[in-house]
Amino acid sequence: MVVLVVLFAVVVVAVMVAAHWYVWRRLVRDVSRPKSVWRRTGTVLIYVFPLCAVGAQATARSGAPFTVQQLVAWPGYLWLACLLYLLIALAVGELVRPLLRVALRRRDARAVGAGPAEHGTADREPALTGARTEGEPPAAEPGSAGPASVVPEAEHAPAPSRRLFVARAVGVGAAVAAGATVGTGAWGVLNGPTLKHVTVPLAKLPRRGHGYRIAVVSDIHLGPVLGRAHTQRIVDRINGAQPDLVAIVGDLVDGSVENLGAAAEPLSTLRARHGSYFVTGNHEYFGDAREWIDHVRELGVHPMENVRKELPWFDLAGVNDLAGEDQDEGPDYDKALGGRDTSRASVLLAHQPVMIHDAVDHGVDLQLSGHTHGGQMWPVNYLAALENPTLAGLERYGDTQLYVTRGAGAWGPPVRVGAESDVTIVELASKQA
Numbered sequence: 001m002v003v004l005v006v007l008f009a010v011v012v013v014a015v016m017v018a019a020h021w022y023v024w025r026r027l028v029r030d031v032s033r034p035k036s037v038w039r040r041t042g043t044v045l046i047y048v049f050p051l052c053a054v055g056a057q058a059t060a061r062s063g064a065p066f067t068v069q070q071l072v073a074w075p076g077y078l079w080l081a082c083l084l085y086l087l088i089a090l091a092v093g094e095l096v097r098p099l100l101r102v103a104l105r106r107r108d109a110r111a112v113g114a115g116p117a118e119h120g121t122a123d124r125e126p127a128l129t130g131a132r133t134e135g136e137p138p139a140a141e142p143g144s145a146g147p148a149s150v151v152p153e154a155e156h157a158p159a160p161s162r163r164l165f166v167a168r169a170v171g172v173g174a175a176v177a178a179g180a181t182v183g184t185g186a187w188g189v190l191n192g193p194t195l196k197h198v199t200v201p202l203a204k205l206p207r208r209g210h211g212y213r214i215a216v217v218s219d220i221h222l223g224p225v226l227g228r229a230h231t232q233r234i235v236d237r238i239n240g241a242q243p244d245l246v247a248i249v250g251d252l253v254d255g256s257v258e259n260l261g262a263a264a265e266p267l268s269t270l271r272a273r274h275g276s277y278f279v280t281g282n283h284e285y286f287g288d289a290r291e292w293i294d295h296v297r298e299l300g301v302h303p304m305e306n307v308r309k310e311l312p313w314f315d316l317a318g319v320n321d322l323a324g325e326d327q328d329e330g331p332d333y334d335k336a337l338g339g340r341d342t343s344r345a346s347v348l349l350a351h352q353p354v355m356i357h358d359a360v361d362h363g364v365d366l367q368l369s370g371h372t373h374g375g376q377m378w379p380v381n382y383l384a385a386l387e388n389p390t391l392a393g394l395e396r397y398g399d400t401q402l403y404v405t406r407g408a409g410a411w412g413p414p415v416r417v418g419a420e421s422d423v424t425i426v427e428l429a430s431k432q433a
Contacts, residue, residue: 019087020046026090027175030167049083052076056224066224066259073224078182081377081413085181089174096173100166108162185377185415189226192233193217193408193421195241198394200401201429202314202365204345209313210433214426215243215272218351218370219407221283223254225414228263234408235266237423245274245311248301249370250281250321250351254411256288257295268299274311276301281351281371282323283411289324304349306332314345314428317364321351331355337362345428353388353404360400367402368426374406374419381419392419 028042056076059069205212215238222231238246248267253260270276278301284292293303302309304318319331331350340346348364350356352371359367374392375381385391394403405424410416 016050019083020050023083023086023090026093026167027086027171031164031171049075049079053080060224060255066255069224069255069259077225077413078186078415081182081185081415082178084377085178085417086174089177090170093170093174097166097170100169101162104162104166181417182413182415185417186413188416189410189414189421190230192230193237193423195237196405196422196424197427198403198424199427199429200366200394200403201431202345202401203431204314204343204365205428205430205432206313207430207432209345209428210430212313212428213241213243213245214347214368214428215241215246216249216368216370216403216405216424216426217246217408218249218405219251219281219373219409219411220248221251221254221407221409221411222260222263226263226409227260228266230409231263231266234423235269239269239271241423241425243272243425245316246270246272246276246301247349247368248276248278248296249349249368249405250279251283251370251407251409251411252278252281252296253292254283254286257291261295264295264299267296267301270301277304277309277316277318277349278302279304279318279349279351280321280324280329282321285321285323285327285329289327289329304336305329306335308336308340310344314347314365315340316347316349318349319355322355331358333358333362337364347428353390353402356389356397356400356402359402360398364400366426366428367400369402369404370407372404372406373411373416376410376416376419377413378418 024042024046028039028046032039032042052072053076055072056069058064059072217234217238220226220231220234253264267276278293278296280289280293280303293305297303304316306319308315308317310316317336319333319336320329322330324330337346337348342363345365346363348359348367350359350367350369353367353369355369356367369390372384372388372391375384381391388404389395389397390402390404392404392406394401396402403424403426406419406422408421408423410421
């Protein structure tokens with residue numbers, strides 16, 4: 001097992017080194033002169049940014065001062081997003097590069113071909129009469145190495161300049177495309193989640209429960225990048241929708257209560273008729289999950305640790321995340337769902353979509369989950385889809401429905417591309433209405 005871990009680490013390091021070398025070559029070496037300011041600056045940055053990315057992980061796991069974590073997290077995580085989209089843009093640039101070369105070569109050939117036609121008889125007179133204008137070098141003898149022998153070099157002189165132009169055009173285009181993608185994706189996260197609405201019909205929901213509204217939020221990921229202002233934006237979105245109940249389905253934090261307790265405090269201002277509820281996600285177990293469970297309780301949010309609560313028109317249940325199994329705090333469906341009145345509708349809060357199979361076995365009507373981020377950054381969504389039965393949205397599994405929110409925050413890079421962050425208002429509909 002240890003050998004496999006070491007081998008995997010070596011492969012990851014090798015891939016990252018190769019990726020950075022390629023980016024340096026295309027964006028620094030190929031577009032600059034030796035010893036130029038950009039050559040030196042770019043070479044320094046290609047070392048600094050990945051070191052910040054490594055430092056972001058190392059400082060978080062080592063318990064370094066929170067200020068240090070914040071200092072390296074911003075440039076480190078943003079660089080990872082930039083690296084991904086630089087590689088994609090440069091790969092497209094490799095296809096464009098030969099087309100640009102051909103276009104420039106044809107343009108230069110047309111310019112050279114049009115040159116003699118632009119000169120009149122007077123320009124050719126010295127060559128026809130054998131006369132020589134003042135300052136003109138003597139004509140070369142046949143076979144001698146005179147001025148005429150430099151013509152081939154003159155014809156090829158534009159080549160290095162043409163190569164540099166193509167390299168710079170592709171490099172600038174790739175940098176602009178990657179920068180715009182990451183900038184737009186970061187703005188989407190920092191501007192706060194959008195408010196989505198989805199209607200879910202439940203066969204067992206009584207007529208009086210028709211229109212019941214649950215605000216579902218997941219993957220807030222408070223940490224060295226996303227802090228109190230991020231929480232406040234989410235709370236404002238939820239309170240503005242005036243839901244009947246708030247469900248926080250895991251991955252609230254990436255850190256300790258000591259560092260992030262203040263960042264979570266706006267949760268105490270959540271407003272809903274039947275209160276706010278929380279279940280753990282896998283990231284809570286990366287640290288001290290118990291301390292966070294106690295803290296959210298102090299903020300007025302009710303932890304749902306393998307328990308069930310009877311609400312007026314349906315049963316609300318919550319189970320711990322699968323990651324809790326390593327700490328003997330995993331999900332217990334029998335405890336949360338056993339012995340209930342099966343004629344009543346049931347809604348289960350469970351962080352990971354893959355938990356739907358146990359929900360089906362226990363006759364749950366609706367499971368609310370997060371975890372996937374909707375893939376967060378294209379094309380990562382294709383990998384996320386392989387690991388989760390539902391990446392985002394509403395799907396049916398037998399008699400059980402599953403709704404997966406894309407989450408309100410971001411993990412790692414504070415960037416989303418093709419997977420907009422959201423808070424979802426799930427409106428329950430009675431088929432008897």
